[in-house]
Amino acid sequence: MSSDAPVTRRGLLKLGAGVAATAALAAAEPASAAVSRAEGRFELTAPATSLIWKKALYDETVLQSFTIDNAHGHIYTIQVKNGAGSDAAGHLCVTKLSLTGTVLGHMYLMGFGHGVQIGVEPSGASAYLWTETDGISDGATSRGSKLARFKFTDGQTLTTSSSALAKYSLVAGATNTTCAIDPSTNRLVMRYVDGSAFRIAAYELASVTAGAPQKLYDIAQPTGLGTFQGYAAYGNFVYLLTGNSYDLSPPPGNTYLTCLDLRTGEQVQRAHSVAGQSLDFREPEGMAVQIVSGAPRLCLGLASGVAGARKASIFYKSELV
Template sequence: MNTFKGKMKQAFRKAVGARHFATIVIGVAVISVLPFSSSSIHAERDALKSKMFVLSEPASELVHEKALQNGTVLQSFAFDNVNQHIYVVQLMAGGQQLPGETAVVSGAKRDANGDLALTQLDMQGNKLGYMYLKGFGHGVQIGVETVGETAYLWTETDSVKEGSSGWGTQIARFPFENGKILSSESPEIVKHRLVEGADRTTVNIDAESGLLTMRYRIDGSFRFGVYELEEIKRNHYKPLADVPQPVVGTFQGFASYGGYLYLLEGNSYGSGGSVAPTGNTYITAVDLNTGEVIDKQLITAGDTLSFREPEGLGIHLTDRKHPQKAQLSFGFASNFTPNRLANIYYVDRLLPAEAIVNSEHP
């Protein structure tokens, strides 16, 4: 990835105010500008503008210690903001034999294959349905797009084994169908390869802004690309923004909302330097227009939970009539193997980034 070229393009966009351009020839100072639409310029700029969640606010509890389809740790979750459902993904538990399989499969084999369990919950965390996804990946982050009453899941897919786990190499869209078992080659799945040569692909949907954010690894480094969701569905893969992942601890999930990207990191008590009751769970806020870290806060919610491993971020739009009212939600796994439980907390105060920075640094 030529980051210098990307910075030059970004600087040029700001200088001329155009979305589409031809080339900048450095040293010769030849600049040619293609025709552009003023409406498309405003659409791009507006998409990456928003207020920022105040990460230092005390968090509220949404879901407390609920069982999922399997007893493994939740990996990530996402909201169906229309039908008010939560979708949670986890590594498929060992000791199961699904239809079409010749024997019981171990948990280690499920992990290596990238086999996932997907659970549909109501907003109180009660189980409504499930799916099994074979050969998809590790489930680091998922997204939901709602069309009418149908929830379409966006996930990684085409898992490739690295170390002891399977990881996705592109992203996929498919409808939720209770009780369905999908493989990575099932006809219901529509796949998209947004960045050639990328792997470790995971995805989040910003329903309020109509954006899709993909985390991916290329040339050994992680990046985040932001795209217009409808353009991806037309197989047009031009990013609105593409920023590097800042230095974080153990990565556990991400979500974008307007112009900001939120990153979750941390470990369960007793590992990776996490000590009860404080732990080492942090959320970092990144400006998607610049890649700059704007805020990073220690998260102490759920400090009485056993185990308490941070897992997944999601944006919940609580009022369809006022989509700017949102909650930044984050998950924790609790309890003990083989009966891990799911917990979700949230913060919901939004302010301009300048107000947050000024209040913390008078």
């Protein structure tokens, strides 16, 4: 297990100050106020720490993305379902994990897409997942054309026509639709293709579920970043994960994290990541924000292992600037 950069005294002081400020804010204000005031952004050159290391998922394929249910302490991963033709058909497997990587349940999603990014919305004792759905296949892979919200139910298999789904088309004619949920602001952040270009939009989550979507921001995704592998949002910033596995880009690899300002579209920071550099295969896959005692962590996923026995690892950064 490895980190992205050496730990310095300055970095530790900044991290301590950021965590203390976040914790103090959470203690001093009602939960709703604390959530709505996510401050600062993550320092992308800060060290990365392991959350889970080389854990098996329910199916044996490569991790595609993940999300973290901060209310209940669970991780949800998504991957292409076992079996020939699943990628082209858009068949996916969701695995529910503990925060230490123990498998707690699974679901199958038939015809949904590729699973580039997912989100979770805790609700009471339940968790509702947000994914792409109504996948459109090009013969090799499938990409969603709508968003779906559904309750995680262990052992259930859903199709695109299942009554358990609530579907959303937030941008007319959009393709390659995926989403993430920012737990600090309760915003839904959607990545999509409009025409031929990728864009990223942010909505008030409650307005989407109420059927009257309130768009807050809509920015262009910069070109030339590399192979896209996932994203996450915290406050006014969205973080993009790009790169390839070691078989395409040998160590130290070409995994990069990029921070964009949702308000302006400005690229604020871009940094190379060597988190989990000792993994074999090592393909970057998915992002999420974890909240621990009021302090945020920016998490990134890594797939490893051989075909037919893939493993998932998650690392996080917690220094704010």
